[in-house]
Amino acid sequence: MSGKMPHRLEELEKRLEKLEKHRFEDTLTLIEILSNMTFFGGLKMKECQYAKEGQCSFFTLKSNAKGKIPIATECRINDCHFEPSHYHIELSNVTCTLCSIYKPKTHI
Numbered sequence: 001m002s003g004k005m006p007h008r009l010e011e012l013e014k015r016l017e018k019l020e021k022h023r024f025e026d027t028l029t030l031i032e033i034l035s036n037m038t039f040f041g042g043l044k045m046k047e048c049q050y051a052k053e054g055q056c057s058f059f060t061l062k063s064n065a066k067g068k069i070p071i072a073t074e075c076r077i078n079d080c081h082f083e084p085s086h087y088h089i090e091l092s093n094v095t096c097t098l099c100s101i102y103k104p105k106t107h108i
């Protein structure tokens with residue numbers, strides 16, 4: 001009976017070690033994914049024709065978006081012709097990564 005307890009503890013220790021190792025690997029994977037997102041999102045944001053003054057000109061939000069959508073800010077786009085007092089989504093590498101509307105700037 002007394003020999004079983006240390007054995008069980010040893011087993012538990014091994015299982016904990018495995019769990020810790022996996023968590024570390026999961027964390028590394030997550031960091032890798034986030035790094036890629038940041039990098040490619042940054043490229044998309046730089047090249048997208050809708051990205052203007054740090055805001056997305058594709059989505060235009062009416063003034064009632066204020067306070068409801070945390071990433072919506074008042075229009076700063078100089079050549080924007082939408083009705084006065086409206087909002088756009090503030091751009092970030094992450095929002096641009098997840099966006100499927102991306103259109104590269106056309107160079108004439």
Ligand SMILES: [Zn+2]
Nearest residue numbers: 075077080082
């Ligand atoms: Zn605007």
